[in-house]
Amino acid sequence: MSKWKIAAASAAVLLAGAFVGLKFFPIQIAAAVDKIRNPVAPTQSVVWEKGPTAPLAGQRPPNIILIVADDLGINDLTSTGKGVANGLVPTPNIDALAKEGAQFNVGYAGNATCSPSRAALMTGRYPARFGFEFTAVPKAFARNLGVPVEGRLHQPIYHAEREAEMPTMENMGVPADQITIAELLKGKGYRTLHVGKWHLGEAPKLRPEAQGFDESLGFMFGAGKFLPDNHPDVVNAKLPFDPIDRFLWIFGTDAVQKDGGQRFHVGEYMTDYFTHQAVAAIEANANRPFFLYLAYNAPHTPLQAKREDFDALSGIKDHNTRVYGAMIRALDRGVGEVLAALKKNGLDDNTLIVFTSDNGGAWYVGLPDINQPYRGWKATFFEGGIRVPYFMRWPGRIEAGQKLVMPAHHLDFYGTAAAIAGAQVPQDRKMDTVNLMPFLTGTPQLSERTLFWRSGAYRVVRQGDWKLQVAENPNKAWLFNLATDPTERKNLAESAPKRVAAMKALLQAHDGEMPKPLWPALVEDAIRIDVPLNASWKPDQEYVYWAN
16 A cells, blocks of 8 residues: 555544544533532442331231343343353343243333333333333433434434423433332332432432432432443443444443432442342341332443453353343342342242343344344334333242233333232322232233333334334334234234224324323434344335434
8 A cells, every 4th residue: 555545544544533532522521521510439338227126016018129120132031032142141040030930921111211111110100191201311412312324324313403392311200290109118118229220310309219219329310330441350342333332431430329419439340239239228128118129220331241250251252242241140140149138038938029121122232132032122112122021029929930921011010019018009190000919819811901102203002912013204004913923023014904093093092191291302213123233234124213
């Protein structure tokens, strides 16, 4: 190569680097400002308020633990799929919840992204019913996602004209007038505890401790780092093809806060930290009924593994897959430690554990098999985006080894927890929750159930075995019979126009009950149904635009 060609190539690289730097410069500035406004203190010890020194007299209500993983694919567990790397990452502790309790073969998330799903779990209502339709993200994040990308056939769309309608990030949350499951259980004498991710509002009136939790330890934003980037015990996997990943590496931090106090570094791998704090909370409350919401941020990006977990998976050759698998390994270990703490404290037989994920695996991770055999990803309403693990374990009350075929939904945690605590669900508003306990103890399963999902103009209804998806971009309908086609391969919309019309009428009636969203969607992005973000773009790939 001539010196002129070398010089030209070098100039091109420098210009490209300058462009990337300018593109992300506002994010870097925002991150720097945030660190000044919200400094992170050194690691601090956490003390959970201790309950009675002896068990309460009389029959004690059952403890309730809700464990939520973040962006866990249905194929990531060896109980619901093959596991990461075709089974090279077994998940025996999470699998035990299903083997020792009940597994819903069809478990549904409240939404295909994290905030609305968590809102459904906490309120027992469709989140759109109180305007919580979109995941809470800062404007800088949405702008980052809205930047055109070279080589893409379907570019993201950014609605700058809607920025004036946006509340501040801290005020994007579940309205204070909603009655959370924590508030309901607290009213029945439960000690209510939150550990991990929140993502339902950061303002004082929207935080966990204002929404029914006696104590809260975690982070309020959508994602956080697991260790500092250069920690000796961390193995990182950065995803240069993903703008979300770039944002998280710039803006994220391994920090938490206790009850709204100053943020501080956790001092260990985040998944392990949440596990250890959950165990400490259990031990502090061993002699009184408690509700523990344990919301892990694994395996959400940024992909960061603990070195000992990474080293244990030497059979996985692809670096990104190995880091991701190591994160699943730490998550499974954490569930095992929680189970061990219950047994150690004599609470095992009097504790209901529910395990699920907020949505399916994400397209932007770049791993093609995490939702197999289902189509779709997080941010789509195909089964890969909303079908999640859904396990319930309660020794002596829920028969071990059950596999139920009726669809269970995130909404149903609310009604189930309320029922076993002896609480009545609110009667002054429309509730969408179902108490699952009767179906686990002998009552025949629901033969038909109608469920809805919505994000902007992308709407879905499942009625019995039939599922209809409708979108405006592309202007298309997908109709599937999940009894014969559970992986949504054969679109029957054109051959069954009467059924499409009837199900569209259900969607229209449901939409008529929904208020205006609390904030608008700033960005729309094309999510390809069958390939991850890092796959090459081809004209024949099916896609749907996701609004947020």
